Amino acid sequence: MKSMPKLAAGLATAIALITAGQAHSAPQSDSKGFIEDSKFSLLNRNFYFNRDFRDADPDDQSYREEWAHGIMAFYESGFTQGTVGVGVDAYGFLGLKLDSGRGRSGTGLLPIDEDDRARDDYAHAGGALKLRVASTVLKYGEMQTTAPVFATADSRLLPETATGMLLTSEDIPNALIEAGHFTAYNYRNSTNSRDELLVDVGEADRLGNSISFVGGKYDFSDALSGSLYASSFEETWRQYYANLNYTLVLNDSQALNFDGNYYRTRDTGDASFGEIDNQSYSMAAEYSFGAHALTFAYQKINGDTSFDYVGGDSIFLANAASISDFKGANETSYQLRYDINFAAYGLPGLKASARYIRGDNVDGTDADAAGAYAGLQGADGKHWERGFDVRYTVQSGPAKDLSLRLRQATHRANDDQAEGDVNEVRFIAEYPLDLI
8 A cells, every 4th residue: 555655745745835835834943953942851650550350251360450650751852943954852761560460460551571470660762853844844753643543542651652754734824734654663561663553453463564644633713623634554444534623602601512523444455354344433512611511422333343443542532431442343322421620619730520431232243254353242232331530730839740640440341242341440640840
């Protein structure tokens, strides 16, 4: 598959032409220099995580529990002066085991050695070269990504990264345009920057060697924004994404927000994961009033395979939750969520949320028998998940910006849904430091 790289190259040329004619946005001309605009920060993350598999078979591991500490250093240089600015981004990650055991490993916080024991420590470092013309930046190397069709995750101790190139441009007013081509991955508990690209669901002997995408976001007004993306996973699928987000302000203390997401996925090339014809969408409505917010979301998967994606967090559907994403073949799901900000009651920095999601009509029995999704789900899958989240961020003093977060989730499912009965608890403490 070479069409998406060609498309990305074409977009790069188009952006260069646009940039040449733009006078309103020119950060490169404001550059103070490679060192002068540099930023260096540290993030300490302390992470406790347990998962209790309530319906595990007698011979399977039924409980996982680990505690670890991560130290993440990020360096972002400025850009050299001139028409074309040159800079680098670099990072160094260190993970330290605080508590684990042979019978409790496997939470994803720490890498596992040959005898199923968590390693005492692990580390990973990398970076990217970057070039800037006006407000268009080209990066090549290892980096985190946030596109809805290819987003690396940061849900465990250390962030995931991907290797490739990424072009972003903000030269068009109110718009962000980006294109990328990535060929390798670094998992959340790995030190290898040349891991295969990460796929969430599909079980296949062969993974595509690259993913390419192009797309962007446009703000039509302060209230309305939209996004469009297209991606190609080599010899596997083409995926398209669209989003609309609208906020209606009712008065000083009340507002309505509407958010719609749509994915279209179809097999392509050699179709190494088998036949795929999937449409997945979600619609969410949030009513905020004072310190409170109520959200109702509806999500639907149309297709005989689960909605699948490359990258650890490349799902922007409303019902993607802690344990399940509610994206099984033909699944319908509903969510009710409540959020509260205690600042209105004299406790700034304290927030909490609770949600309940229920899904049914999961039927994966018509998936391609020779494909990557055959046999993963039965004919009448049902499940639900509830979750609670409490987080506090210190507002002032020596510990300013220290955050403490407690998350608990419970998931229950029948055999046809296949994700099982799981209880989990996460406690995360983070302390960021901006050193430069």
